[in-house]
Amino acid sequence: MPAGLNRALLTLAGAVVAIVLAIAVCSVAIVAAGGDPLHALTAFFDFGASERAQSNSVATLFNRAVPLFIAGLAVAIGFRMNLFNIGVEGQYRIAAICAAYVGSTFVAPAPIQIAVIIVVAMVVGGLYALIPAIMKVTRGVNEVIATIMLNYIAINISAYLVRGPFAGARAEGELTVSTPPLPDSGMFPDLNFVFGWFGMLAPTREGGLWGFLVVAIVLGVVLWVVLERTRFGFDVKASGLNQSAALAAGVNPKRMVIAAMVLSGAIAGLIGLPEVLGSTGSFGTTFTSGLGFLGIAVALLGRNKPAGIAVAALLFAFLDRAQGPLQFANIPPSVIEIIQGVIVLLVVVANEVTNRFALRLEERRAARQLKVTA
Template identity: 45%
Template sequence: MNTWRARLLPPALAIVFAAVLCSVVLLVSGANPLATLAEMIAQVARGTTAVDIVNTAGAYYLVAIAAAIGFQMNLLNIGIEGQYKLAACVASIVGGAISLPFGLHAVVIVVVGAVVGAAWSGIAALLKVYRGVSEVISTIMLNMLAIGVVAYLVPTFGELRGNTQGTKIIPDSGQVPGIPFGGAGTMFGLVLLAAAVGVGYAVLIDRTRYGFELRASGLSSTAATAGGVNSKRMVMSAMLISGAVAGLAGLPEILGRDHTFTLNFPTGYGFAGLAIALLGRNHPIGVAFGALLWSFLDKSSLTLDNIGVPKEIVTILQGAIVLSVVVAYELVRRRELAAEQRRVGRALGTAAAPAAAGTGGERA
């Protein structure tokens, strides 16, 4: 019971605090918070918004799982942004350049994306393991380098279409059919891949020896090493797996809708993934709810201009959630620790009372 309270209470408090903060901002600006929320909820039922939320949540879920894998090892993989963009770019170039049977073509593209993401993340892992370079510094630098590499690859291996440059169109054999919902839109087929990754992550972390060693190394690398766990191997493998999952994040849109990578490809998924992983407490189900919430805020905010509310209020809400969730987790952790100390104190006091009584009887 206490475990579930410790998991659910912090994100709930964070969301409530963020909602209150945004309500205050809206009231100061002269807007009605309840009317704003009602408009955002109503937008979900309009057009293709509901399906768009699920599609974007699939990408958010993948980057958040990538971040969660690093968090389990106490690693901060800031480079998810560069990993998914570079992987999507290279996978699109390969997908547009080869010709394979239907199904196999898409599998090769997905594998290329995962390999590129893992390889790019592996650079930071090597620097940390063999040179002691902080993964925070190296992945930030690799993000900037990835932007430059993408800017070089797209014009070099792509083509000019209208006002933008993009890679060659991936042929039909490499595309992944979506799941149509009539006038509500089409869900990307690779959203199911995101769900499968979540299941695999849950099994890996909770049902395998590797997952136990990963969590043990994250809690205390010294204790894990004393128990026979190779800390360098755990750092390398965690970063590689994190990068591989991140490399999949851009593929649902490419294989399901765009069929090409352009210089206008969506950005910001990687940084959102870090926030979503924190919000979901690195738990696959919690991360799923966080991804849906983040996607809902993104998509439903598009209608706020219609009622005279700036859509930037959603950015304030998302930022407030990130800040408050960290504070909420710490407050709940301290409360649970204090409660545990009181329980231990009462147990020790109860055990000491009979012992003291027995000692007194012997002396008599």
């Protein structure tokens, strides 16, 4: 339908304008930091000199995008009904350590081993998100504050667990601590063979291209179906668009808060798994942090839609990957964070502007069409 296409094109145009503007703003920042913007721009596309290095760069990009994508999905579910789950950060960390630990305690055939790990991660993440949900529906506690506070608790609990009860054996001279390693059956098969299709060398860094990418894609599709085609998705949309109308239509707001929060937390539980199952095989003190917070930006950028979130996650991963090359080009890598921040801000503004513009257009179009038929 042309109306929908119109809106999509407008959104795209808004995003492009925002990104171009962000690059302009950052060029100023780079010049201020004493660098050369053009130099920096080439650094973003510098995937390395050797073929192996290029493969590794591509794998790194996707490996970074997958957890960001999942984090974006987790945040987006809440956002779609104006429920702000800021606690994705804590939910994924506590889920990742529990899953990594449980997975290391037994050995089973690979599908079962991996399925158990995934289920544990989702259950832990979902349960942890259930806490703020219950606080909200029974006592009206604002979920933003509750989830932020629960982040600190989760981060500290996982720090304690990894040093204490869940700590694995430490090798001689090793400074970091981690959970016991997963058995081989717990490692997700990699996707390095895909590189062969494009005539590239298989990547070698950090386990190559993590197989969890497949799970992420399936998750994205399933979530799209749930949100766009099912009754539950309709209830989420109605609650997000008009709380009072949803209530009058018989949508139980409390049940929706709990369902959306738990689903959000369960998905958040998966954020750490690509790394655990694809590379480290354990949760350690050096485990990647901050994915939950980045997920908020990714969800905003992707307008809470799975396809948009995928694009946003790839964009963020693309920017993140350039940290190394930027340093080689003598440009402070924190420029990337400036770019990311500016893009998110500008896109949020652009979204608002294009959204209003699109609605206005729609109204005009309807009025015009009616005049023709009348």
